[in-house]
Amino acid sequence: MIPQTPTTPLPFSAIDAEDIAALDDSTAPTTPDGSSSFSPNLRPQDDAGYLNVSSLSTAIAATAPTVRNICCIGAGFVGGPTAAVIALHNPHIRVTVVDKDENRIRRWNSKHPPIYEPGLHDILRIVRDGSGPSATNDELTKPGGLDGVFPREAVSSGNYGEGRHARVQTKSDVARQPNLVFTTDLAKCVSEADVILIAVNTPTKTRGNGAGSATDMAAFEAVTALVARHASPGAIIVEKSTVPCRTAQLVQSMLALYRPGVQFQVLSNPEFLAAGTAINDLLHADRILIGSSNTAAGHKAAAALASVYASWIPPARIITTNLFSSELAKLVANSMLAQRISSINSIAAVCDATGADVDEVARAVGADPRIGGKFLKAGIGFGGSCLKKDVLSLVYLAETLVLPEVARYWLAVVEMNEFARSRLVSRVLRCLNNTLAGKKVTVLGFAFKKDTNDTRESPALDIIRALEKEGPDTIAVYDPVCTPTQMAEQIGRFAGSHVLRANGGPVVVHSDVYSACQGSDAVLITTEFDEFKNGPVEADGVAGGLEANPSQISTSDADDHLSSLNPVPPCDEDCPECQAEDSSAVTGTDGGVGNGADGRDKARVDWTRIYYDMKQPHWILDGRGILDIARMEKIGFRVESIGRPSGQLAKSSPPGNSWC
Template structure:
């Protein structure tokens, strides 16, 4: 059978002539804050005019030639931030570059401990099997599977790892400011600035510093100034390499990236640094998908990409409200509009709006940029996208009240789905949080919450932090977190679907088995040509059979491991804290029906149900922009928000 390409031991670091930083989530190292306004010195700004092949940024042919000729050797890569960006990205880079030592550092000891155990802190389909290969390694077998040395390391020793790295990628969290100037729209750069100062103190001369975090436009100037302040006279190159990952499909997005964006200064040294970073990705990404720009264009492109995707979601949700008031069907409208090749069908699924850590934050960052540039009309335009998203969330709560005679007193409401989207345990900016908070104000007897991937402690902690600990059942409130979906639905007056998990769809089929290795997750197989991505079948085979048997053991947990203890304490779902091991069958809606209270309301906030099938079972269904049988019989529908 096919085998993974054997790894070679990492060689000592060879400092390059540029530095790259990636940051997703890391404990703030100091309390300093960075300016988030776009003004700054023009000394770092490259020529922004269109460039020809001789004077401009690297085009496909010149990049390919540079890689073929003499791309600077990268032997040691350091990611700062072990979160939703740093962890998966580092794992895939390590998989495809067995000759490179990849280190992920974070000040959060608990997070690093979990990355080094069988309980990784985040869930992504395919991630766990990649970790088994690159973190744990494998031994040689009698078959064709060769030994592979581990080349992915998780540690809290930030200074040492930065000092040894050729390329440093900053992947720390850059949330929206909650207080002070620009609160509510500007980006909080405290963690990013603190990490940049630390990198400036410890990085080897000539190291490449890379912005992996989503940052305001012209942040590269801040990084360059910080490096010059702490290390005057020492040359560093600063690159922008934003991520374009979606939670739930991050491994697939990394394996089959539609583009890798690298921004650099328009100088010979900048081009050389960009080529060095491109060489890391070129081990599995075709060079025609590696785009080089000036560094500020790269920073702005990430904000614009997320803002325009969010704009499509808000646009279709605004039309869903029109459908509810006119009798049109949002699925039919979206299908007709999406058939126009100038528009396309993606991100035209109506529901309760977007969540996650990126869309809202990046739109607000773009709003703040426009405001500082004295472009109020631009700021107002993009702010309306966020306002429409909030409108979409509020409409579901309004409809729950309408269905239940405008009162929740003495009633039980069930919320199915806590993560902001399916196939992830990421709860940041989850619509479910706003909905639970709003429902709790209506004095219900109980709000039952269930999610197939989020753990009960995680959900309780997030709800308590967002809505106040007094809403939790343990403190006398109505919110109860369940690990069993049927327990959550038992005795409920209304069931709300707030995340589009396949488990919640109606139908007899089970959720298709989700292999730990998704499309190409096991990496390039032995004998696979360069830049050719292996198929899902090939990658699954690579971790099956002989290779799976030859993987080194998972590092043992400590005796007091809280995740192991949670598994032992959870009688309802022993594996609840290790969701990677399995997925459940689809929900038996017939069973749910007989355990609910009449009139059996289901409010589908994600459009995952076949309404006609649900109505045949006896349910009353409300769905965003889609007409139920009862509504069709009473046409014209009520004009409601």
């Protein structure tokens, strides 16, 4: 059963002045000094009248309207995981995810979710399907796993988000009711909601004014218009998408245009998720940022949204600002992360020209506590839907504010990222005598980063397109998570369908890493999947040599936790994902993300086997710096790794000749 939807709108217009005064009496919230989200400029100041949440539990209990129904518009990489975790920690709230894509919603309602995120499958099973009563049991969860997130009777540790052991107790007479729903009925979903999260895609414009840097707000604007028509009076409308600064003003104007005289509250609540670790980022968020208008009603709405997160996020990590500060903070956060990546990649080019080792340089520089060691891994640059887009959005903002120096500064971050990718292609040509004619090149990794099937702005796409222009016989592509169908569709859309072997082109997608590498003249590593590493198994401290994923639990633990779950909804007879799995079973290949489970086989590649199946001189180009060069050279490979000198080339080539 689904929790009943409230029929009475939240009374935001009737705000008790004493309630707001009680909020203003509390001290200003901060995140812990030295944490990644600590900034004195983000602290709500008492004299500015912003919401104070350092005593959040008390303040919320006294003033926040009760949230019973949340609608999330957009069932993508942000909306789906966010809604699932909110539903998990708020079993009394009905969370509905709506999307116009019927196929995407069908997959969310099946055992084949459209996105891959470690830990997501188990949470979906709980909140979407529910569970029956189970025997009383005390269980000790593993550190870094789904600690205390299962909605049991009690969690005694109280260490929310710290990755420590948490003892949870279940009772035989308690059953978990499903409270997460996926639907295409936007009007109904919006009209019933107390809180409406807008989590639609906001890509970079490709045409018209601002093309190449401005944010394309078409989808966001269309959804806002629909929300304005259907939302109940007093609803809280939340910007979850990454949007340009001052978008809240646009939302407020549209609401006033479509529903004059009706009171709504607009909040900014940007996400800070990383693909591949999104569930862990949600469960153990280092900060929750909420921007609101500096009014009593705005404070009340912010407190209502904060109460949803406060069910599992420590109050000190909930930061409140004004609307525009929240919008801008998201752009700045991603831009600074992108800046660090481009910075270390620029140093990698210097290392290649001098014989220095970029890993050693990064380790020495990162030891400075003012700098830190994160995002100092050299490679072929950043990808994904956020970093490049948000840097370009900041560039466009600076240009419109007539700040050309600021715009040029941030544009250089993107230019350096493109330079990092082009260097890998140039090196492939140099290693293969400046021609790919009649040769086979293998690309390992198609997603833009490990443990995700998100391919947006993937460096592999640019590299494949650049390689295809050199006229190779074959470009083989393999990814441990992305399915061959997904890869072929994305490559055809990005580089043109003519590049696929089915249409006479050189690109062949594989579901098996060994067939992809067989007969190859060079193998390129373009995504840092653990499967591609070759370090000593025992050094990782985990059976099989793989690092433990903090968002996953082992199969045996999953069986213990999930044994009382209700059955998975059955698929239709013509389910394309089931048909793909059946085909994989016949051919002996991996069905990829279509199998609907988190626990994919993460066995490492047998590089010795690949060596004997490749052509001489066995070139490996490590675009992510994940290989142990000495161990690969001991097998017989010739290895090139960005910013890291190989033993063979160090002996045979003077500095400056390693990388183009």
